[in-house]
Amino acid sequence: MRFIFKTDYHQDIRLAPHSGHVFWYGLLLALVIAAPFALDEYYVGQLTQVGIMAIAGVGLMVLTGYTGLVSLGHAAFFGVGAYAEAVLLGLGVPFFVTMPAAAVSAAAVGIIVGIPALRLAGIYLAIATFAFALIVEEIMGRWESVTNGYTGLLVPSIDIGDFSLSSGLPFYFLTMAILVLVILLVLNLLRAPTGRAMVAIRDSEISAQSMGVNLAVVKTTAFAVSAGITGLAGALFAHKLGFLSPESFTILQSIELLVLVIVGGIGSLHGAVFGAIFVLALPQALAIMKDHLPPAIGEQPGFEPLIFGLILIFFILFEPFGIYGRWLKVKLYFQLFPLYKKATFKRQKSYMKSERLR
């Protein structure tokens, strides 16, 4: 067990409260840097994909996990970012301008959605964002002069001389660098007044307001930040795909992102990363599983969505705080070893259940 003695207010402000954090996250960073040299190309590609989904997950986490606004339309921001990147690169704009521009354009769209969404909450907001995503998908399909419609749009690669930044190893490092950057920016936001105001809105709008939180401004900010980060992930995703068509940004993608944050662990940035790993590893695991199942089950159409859905339901029922919640419990088990009591989280669980009946 670690006992932390606090002698300074700065200790509570710091990003890494004690040396253990520095050590473990440093080790993780070292692993992330070393990984591509030990793995073959296929797995580097998969890890890049995990990075992209994690960035998008962090984006949705800001809105759904921290501000408590459910969005079923994040594929739209993802798509806006991807198309902005492809179109701007096509016009010959350099990549260090196009990526921020992709984030900014997605953020701008986020503000446009955010303003009418101010009056909506819960399921109504989910439906509104869902409708919005359908509209954006339609625009991507019909605005042929820019997006090339359903014929598709080729994404130019980022070349610096002979060196391509948009594939292989360099792209992996670009993605991971952006992921780290985004996580740091969001962590900063969360320890500052705006982040606290977001959490306050999630827990009780009425008292947030009487503490001086401007609901309209903070909610719109949350939408903009969330959409901007997701747009940035979209820009990276454009390079991953190499070829854009509106079919890449459907409602299924939005749902996948929502599954990502819920299974990963709502209300934590760890959850966004865990969720991204889950969302990408599960189809792989299912593909391997299929070979060992009788064809009558394994070859059924809709086998994969069924497992996805089941896992989502089981998580909501039995582990509402997702993989990260489970992670914390396992960690506590080892911290308290051998004193861990089975009932440590019992009370909390029954509390959660009665809450859900409201």
Place this chain on the structure above:
Amino acid sequence: MTFFRVENLAIHFGGVKAVDGVTFEIARGEVFTIIGPNGAGKTTIFNLISRIYDSTEGTITFRDQDITRAAPHRIAGLGIARTFQNIELFETATVLQNLLIGRHAHSRSNVFSEALFLPSVRRAEFAHREKVEEVIDFLNLAHYRDQMIMNLPYGVRKVVELARALCTEPELLLLDEPSSGLNVEETQDVSFWIEDIKKDLGITVLMVEHDMGLVNEVSDRVLVLNYGRVLAEGSPQDVQRDPEVIRAYLGG
């Protein structure tokens, strides 16, 4: 100077006149209590002052400023803080985080400087923390500083909510039934704290309360409401002798 004045205040929900032409004035530094039977419109008046509801008629003046139509989120910044009858804390946050949100009205930073956590933001956070610690000392909450609200007993939550309101550095504090759900001992604490808030911090208190013992102990003046109208106003003793008040609320 008028410190706080409510004039001819009214709100109608359809045909229901929840508050119907209420007028009262509070002087700086006093403890002013509103009592009355259930549904008399006490909490509605609080919600009108903190601008959760729009009044149908009348004006609210605070420090010579008309706040009848001020934006709800500006009220805290003007110097009016409140607590809620059914505790409205941020359940999944720690006591410390809850109190820091009480400082929100005093934060001036924008999203961009916060995302980069510029030195100015860091300095502001430090200053907020110092102010919050003063309140923690004042209300003896040091023991609970890092605990989640959802793990705290009801009585402590009540105190945390009071602390959060004090963190906004108010000049007028609205307490909605500060003693509801508390045992005798805790109610006694509340009464001491209200005295201290008045004397040491110089904050004016407007409260809604049912516990007549507490009302007698701390109030300078009392207003009695019934069906949205003023029934009586005066010192706690005078009001309790009023035959109308006895008939409508206290019983004899």
